[in-house]
Amino acid sequence: MDVLEFLSYGFIRRALIAGSLISVICAVLGVILVLRRLSLIGDGLSHVTFGSVALAMVLNVYPLAVSIPVVVVSSLGILKMTERAGIYGDAAIGVVSSVGIACGILLASIAGGFNVDLFSYLFGNILSISTAEVITAVVVSCAVLAMVFLHFEEMFSITFDEEFARASGIPVDRLNIVIMVLTAVTVVLAMKVVGIMLTSALLVLPAVTAFQNARGFRSAMLTAVIASLVSLVSGVALSFSLDLPAGASIVVINVVFFGFAFMVRRIAEGRAR
Amino acid sequence: MSATIVESRNLFIKFGSLPVLSDVCFCIQHGDYVGLVGPNGSGKSTLIKCILGLFKPERGSVTLFGNDALLMQNREKIGYLPQRIDFFDPRFPSTVAEIISQGLIASKRAGKDIGRRQTDSMLELLEITGIRNRRIGDLSGGQQQRVFIARALVNEPDLLMLDEPGSALDPETRDNFFSLLRALNEKKKVTIIMVTHDIGGIGEHASKLLYLDKRVIFFGGFDEFCRSENMAQFFGAASQHIICHEHH
Structure with a gap:
């Protein structure tokens, strides 16, 4: 099958457009989150997404309409727990994550058990992305990219040295809230791409791949975006041509990139010795 | 007075x-x-x-x-140099020039041409031009301290x-x-x-x-x-x- 035939399918085009945008913003936010020791936030929030999807099914409403507000509130809860209640960041993520999973299981049970719809959210189905979800992805991606482009230096500053950032007059608390809200919305969108089970992979893997060899923050972000985008496109192509699950294919290709970057770093370090 | x-x-x-x-x-x-x-x-x-x-x-x-x-x-x-230079993760991907330009954020000159010129003159002043594009974690403690001093001074x-x-x-x-x-x-x-x-x-x-x-x-x-x-x-x-x- 050639590329044109591949792209002639509407569901493939939607998958590639929404998936590419989501993979780019996951990479951008992932670099910031991993460096701020919040790697597991994707995992925690995706567990909340599971609970919120189960709630949407009980209420019989569109899942994104429930998931986005619930996950945004949860992400702000994590932020407040770490800032105000003196709870460690990973512990706060653990608390929110367990609540999400527990509520999800209870609600799924009330709704009569795990059905096909809930499983499709757990494991993702990028090829079933709707036009409305593409539009949501475009809007959220524009918001994330605009924030990073307009506040790149501030983002770098609060990630590298929050105290210096505050001393420089950067509105650190406000930017932290913006990062958490955008992360929450991105996690909800990413569940369609790779599923709730693998969402954090889209945030973490491109970032850690980039950190293997990047010298600077800017180059790390660029490398993460390229690795994430290439993994997404090749994952969708692989999934379509070999009839494999798309989410898992995307994640496996991301892991291959990480392994390659790790080996390149080890070789470079070996030569330097 | x-x-x-x-x-x-x-x-x-x-x-x-x-x-x-x-x-x-x-x-x-x-x-x-x-x-x-x-x-x-x-x-x-x-x-x-x-x-x-x-x-x-x-x-x-x-x-x-x-x-x-x-x-x-x-x-x-205001220019500020924090107490310890080991507050950051040595694996953090950040070049010397990127860190010094952080000192220009308050004047909104970071990332701009004028800011780049100020960063370059500070690199020269502290005799660290040769490590401009090195990763901060790869430098010695003394070199790192000079980078943070440059960050404190760059905004004049x-x-x-x-x-x-x-x-x-x-x-x-x-x-x-x-x-x-x-x-x-x-x-x-x-x-x-x-x-x-x-x-x-x-x-x-x-x-x-x-x-x-x-x-x-x-x-x-x-x-x-x-x-x-x-x-x-x-x-x-x-x-x-x-x-x-x-x-x-």
Whole structure:
């Protein structure tokens, strides 16, 4: 099958457009989150997404309409727990994550058990992305990219040295809230791409791949975006041509990139010795 | 009469139930070079953070350039070097140039052409041009310290706050750095507040001494400190003599 035939399918085009945008913003936010020791936030929030999807099914409403507000509130809860209640960041993520999973299981049970719809959210189905979800992805991606482009230096500053950032007059608390809200919305969108089970992979893997060899923050972000985008496109192509699950294919290709970057770093370090 | 740059009025800070600073009052004028000294845990770094507006005092207030330090918006006049250089993760992907340009954020020049030129001239001044594109974690402690000093100076601040800047520098670099500070203070009238443990050595550079031990024990000129009978009683005459002898 050639590329044109591949792209002639509407569901493939939607998958590639929404998936590419989501993979780019996951990479951008992932670099910031991993460096701020919040790697597991994707995992925690995706567990909340599971609970919120189960709630949407009980209420019989569109899942994104429930998931986005619930996950945004949860992400702000994590932020407040770490800032105000003196709870460690990973512990706060653990608390929110367990609540999400527990509520999800209870609600799924009330709704009569795990059905096909809930499983499709757990494991993702990028090829079933709707036009409305593409539009949501475009809007959220524009918001994330605009924030990073307009506040790149501030983002770098609060990630590298929050105290210096505050001393420089950067509105650190406000930017932290913006990062958490955008992360929450991105996690909800990413569940369609790779599923709730693998969402954090889209945030973490491109970032850690980039950190293997990047010298600077800017180059790390660029490398993460390229690795994430290439993994997404090749994952969708692989999934379509070999009839494999798309989410898992995307994640496996991301892991291959990480392994390659790790080996390149080890070789470079070996030569330097 | 010179302008007041920093004024602390009855500052009281506590962490939990422990008072860290109590009734701290002083006034730093334009062009002062103040050595902030005191034993470990005396509240020196906390005071620096209060001046920067990073801590909200329990009571009292700090004003910076006439503004409440907590509310001050325009921070381009301030340069700051934190106490420890190992606060960051050595694996953090960041180049020397990226870090120095962070000092330009308050003036919104970071990432712009003018900012890049200022970064380059600071690299030259601190003789670190050769490591411009190196990753910060790959540098020695002394090189990292020079990078953070460059970040504090790059914005050409009117007030420079340095928390133990001499640590990790080799003797030659330290001498050059102190000469640079003296030139900034004498020629450009940059106000300097420097935290140090070297109470004898700071007298060579600073015009004033602020001795802190949760409260202000002494604030004034170094010669005044050496003549002070109160200080002779506080330190013991022999210790005061040793400190002042090192100074002279």
